[in-house]
Structures are given as structure tokens and as C-alpha cells.
Amino acid sequence: MSELHGHHILLGVSGGIAAYKSPEIVRRLREAGAEVRVVMTAAARAFVQPLTFQAVSGRPVHHDLLDADAEAAMGHIELARWADHVLIAPASADLMARLAQGLADDLLTTLCLATDAPISLAPAMNRLMWANPATRENRETLLRRGFHLLGPGEGDQACGEVGAGRMWEPEALVAALAAPASRGPLRGRRVLITAGPTREAIDPVRYLSNRSTGRMGFAIAAAAAERGATVTMVAGPCESATPCGVERIDVESAAEMHAVVMARLADTDVFIAAAAVADYRAARQAPAKIKKADGGEGLTLELVPNPDILAEVAGAAEGRPYVVGFAAETERLAEYAEAKRRRKGADMIAANWVGRPGSGFESERNALEVFWDGGHASLADAPKAELASNLMDLIVERAYGQR
Ligand code: C5P
Numbered sequence: 001m002s003e004l005h006g007h008h009i010l011l012g013v014s015g016g017i018a019a020y021k022s023p024e025i026v027r028r029l030r031e032a033g034a035e036v037r038v039v040m041t042a043a044a045r046a047f048v049q050p051l052t053f054q055a056v057s058g059r060p061v062h063h064d065l066l067d068a069d070a071e072a073a074m075g076h077i078e079l080a081r082w083a084d085h086v087l088i089a090p091a092s093a094d095l096m097a098r099l100a101q102g103l104a105d106d107l108l109t110t111l112c113l114a115t116d117a118p119i120s121l122a123p124a125m126n127r128l129m130w131a132n133p134a135t136r137e138n139r140e141t142l143l144r145r146g147f148h149l150l151g152p153g154e155g156d157q158a159c160g161e162v163g164a165g166r167m168w169e170p171e172a173l174v175a176a177l178a179a180p181a182s183r184g185p186l187r188g189r190r191v192l193i194t195a196g197p198t199r200e201a202i203d204p205v206r207y208l209s210n211r212s213t214g215r216m217g218f219a220i221a222a223a224a225a226e227r228g229a230t231v232t233m234v235a236g237p238c239e240s241a242t243p244c245g246v247e248r249i250d251v252e253s254a255a256e257m258h259a260v261v262m263a264r265l266a267d268t269d270v271f272i273a274a275a276a277v278a279d280y281r282a283a284r285q286a287p288a289k290i291k292k293a294d295g296g297e298g299l300t301l302e303l304v305p306n307p308d309i310l311a312e313v314a315g316a317a318e319g320r321p322y323v324v325g326f327a328a329e330t331e332r333l334a335e336y337a338e339a340k341r342r343r344k345g346a347d348m349i350a351a352n353w354v355g356r357p358g359s360g361f362e363s364e365r366n367a368l369e370v371f372w373d374g375g376h377a378s379l380a381d382a383p384k385a386e387l388a389s390n391l392m393d394l395i396v397e398r399a400y401g402q403r
Pocket of ligand 1: 254273277278308309310324326327328
């Protein structure tokens with residue numbers, strides 16, 4: 001029987017062109033055995049007729065907060081109580097802003113305040129609206145408050161642009177709602193992951209960094225969330241979309257990453273250091289842009305070491321989590337990786353070959369050799385999502401003795 005059988009799903013539809021796909025979500029949810037009620041914002045009704053949703057859901061559509069008849073039949077409190085899960089698809093930038101503010105100025109925002117059911121948002125908007133700091137801050141606020149994020153994806157947009165902001169397809173949204181994360185082996189566990197590169201400022205316009213895209217760390221965050229963990233990802237500057245349900249804290253430098261990780265350590269059961277942290281930073285950050293010398297002479301930059309976040313977490317005296325590190329090697333992989341694991345005091349280290357075409361940095365695929373005290377496993381070349389899933393199974397097995 002489907003995971004969604006008998007579930008009450010309240011679909012909120014806000015005003016965006018992606019609303020034309022929302023009736024398909026209703027259809028698929030019902031196929032999966034769920035009961036669906038639809039609440040539309042005023043802007044959503046400019047895109048799709050309520051009658052369409054009434055036809056596919058088999059129920060009247062709700063949209064007025066202050067309609068006496070509607071309130072008598074099924075008002076905001078009843079709707080909020082009825083729902084086992086609220087899915088808002090599409091979630092527009094405006095709706096996310098109103099939710100982040102805690103407004104209750106229409107039926108949908110009001111019932112979101114009044115429900116204790118989980119709320120999942122499927123954002124859909126132009127890529128610049130998604131990247132706008134205002135939207136980003138609203139997203140962080142909502143994640144902190146326990147909202148789940150499903151997407152957005154990347155690709156062609158209705159406005160003719162290409163980038164992050166596309167609503168996930170109905171099929172992916174329904175699959176995410178049906179995912180058995182709530183029964184996963186990491187339910188109740190808190191996983192902290194570092195991902196991406198760091199940027200070490202030299203002056204206000206220049207920095208030292210590396211080619212890490214963060215893809216592996218993001219894939220690991222998704223794999224941990226799929227297994228039911230509460231996942232926080234501390235990410236250096238990277239483009240990848242935040243996996244659904246993952247709290248993301250953006251940082252720039254190794255020092256910032258270090259500070260966030262240390263502040264979260266007491267609330268962490270598993271720490272996975274997937275970031276490519278810069279080993280060095282400029283000893284002094286110039287307050288103004290460094291000028292090119294006229295005489296053609298060189299410039300010497302003094303570098304000092306950054307804190308080794310992995311080693312510090314592994315060496316924590318109290319409440320030490322299960323610690324997983326990464327290693328990138330160009331030769332003698334097994335020997336160097338195991339030596340690094342011991343030196344840093346990690347429980348597990350996942351090593352990959354770099355400098356070989358088609359794997360490692362900037363690649364969609366990778367392979368890993370994984371080492372722990374007294375054991376070793378080879379995870380074969382695969383897309384990063386699959387590899388992350390296999391690695392997560394190994395972590396669950398080693399850390400908790402189960403799959
Ligand atoms: O020493 P190396 O950089 O090769 O070690 C790689 C591992 O250590 C990775 O897991 C990386 O995330 C972590 N690391 C860290 N802090 C540093 C340097 C590396 O957490 N400053």
C-alpha cells in the first residue's frame with residue numbers, strides 16, 4: 001500500500017505560472033491514495049480556475065478567509081486540523097515572505113499558522129528572485145522554523161531564463177511526500193555537514209579558493225535527510241540547490257565555517273567534513289584593494305594556516321560525534337588516506353583519486369575508498385547522488401550498527 005494511503009494532504013497554491021502544474025499534483029496524490037483539499041491564494045486564481053482543482057480533487061476549493069459560508073463548512077482551523085501534511089506548490093517569493101513574517105492575511109497563511117502538521121514548500125520563481133538576499137533570508141527563517149523545502153530545481157524558466165527556481169515536477173513532489181524519511185535509520189539523529197570550497201579574502205576584491213563545487217557534500221546532505229536525520233549543512237560559496245528539508249548555513253571563509261561548526265557541535269551526532277577547506281589564509285587582509293606596483297616587481301603574500309575543523313571536531317573532549325572526513329589523493333591512496341584518518345582522529349575517511357579525468361572536483365561522478373579502524377570498503381564509480389547514498393549506508397552501519 002502507498003505511503004500516502006489515507007493521508008490528508010492540504011495543497012496550497014500561490015500565484016505563479018507553475019500553478020498550471022498543480023492540478024497534476026492533486027491527481028498524483030489521489031492516485032497514491034491521499035485525500036486532497038486545495039486552498040488557493042487570490043493570485044493563484046489569476047493563473048488557474050478553482051473549478052479545475054475542484055474537478056481533480058473532487059472537493060470544493062477554499063480561498064476566502066472571511067467568507068461566512070465557507071467558514072461554516074470548513075474554516076481555517078478545521079482545515080488546519082484536518083491536514084496531516086501541508087504542501088504549498090508553487091510557493092511564490094511573496095508567499096514565502098508572508099510566511100516568514102508570520103502574516104495571516106489570507107486563508108493559506110492563516111492556516112499555516114494554525115496547523116501543527118508539517119509544511120513543505122515547493123518554491124517556484126525567476127532565478128534572480130530566488131537568489132535575492134530577501135528571499136534567501138526568508139528561506140533560512142522558514143527552514144529554521146521547521147518548514148521543509150522541496151526544490152527548487154534548475155533549468156529553463158517560464159520567463160525565458162535558465163537557472164535555479166523551477167518548481168519540482170509533480171512526480172518528484174509526490175515522491176518526496178511519500179518518502180519514508182520519518183521511519184529512516186537516522187530518525188532523531190542530527191547530522192552536521194560541511195560542503196563546498198572556502199574563500200579566503202586577500203583584499204576587498206580578491207580571494208584564494210579552490211575548484212570544489214560542493215556537489216558531493218550536497219548529495220550527502222540529501223542522503224542523510226532521506227534517512228530521516230535532521231541535517232544542517234554549512235556551505236561555502238556554491239551554486240547547488242539546497243536539498244529538501246536541509247538547513248543550510250552559508251559561510252565564506254574557513255574561520256566562519258569553523259565558528260559555525262563549533263557552535264553546533266553540542267547538537268551533533270554525526271559530523272561529515274566534505275568541504276574543501278582552504279589550508280591557508282592571508283596573514284593580513286588588506287583594508288583597501290592592493291595596488292599593482294609600477295616598477296614591475298613581484299608581490300609576496302604571507303599565508304597562515306587555517307584551523308583544521310575536522311581534526312578539532314574529532315579531538316573534542318566532550319560529546320564527540322561520529323566523525324567522517326574526506327581525502328583527495330593523487331598517489332598511494334590507501335596508505336595516505338588511512339594515515340590521514342589516524343592523524344586527524346576521524347572514525348572514517350572517504351578517499352578519492354583526484355587529477356584523473358572524469359572524477360573528483362567539477363565532475364558528476366566519483367568513486368570512493370572508505371577506511372575505518374580495522375576495515376575498508378570500495379564504493380564503485382557512480383553518479384554522486386548514488387555514491388552519497390552508499391556512503392551514508394556505510395556511515396549508518398559503522399556508527400549505529402544498522403542499515
Ligand atoms: O588535510 P586535508 O585538507 O587533506 O583533509 C581533508 C579533510 O579535512 C576533509 O574532510 C576536509 O573537509 C577536512 N578539513 C577541515 N578543515 C581544514 C582542512 C580540511 O575540516 N582546515
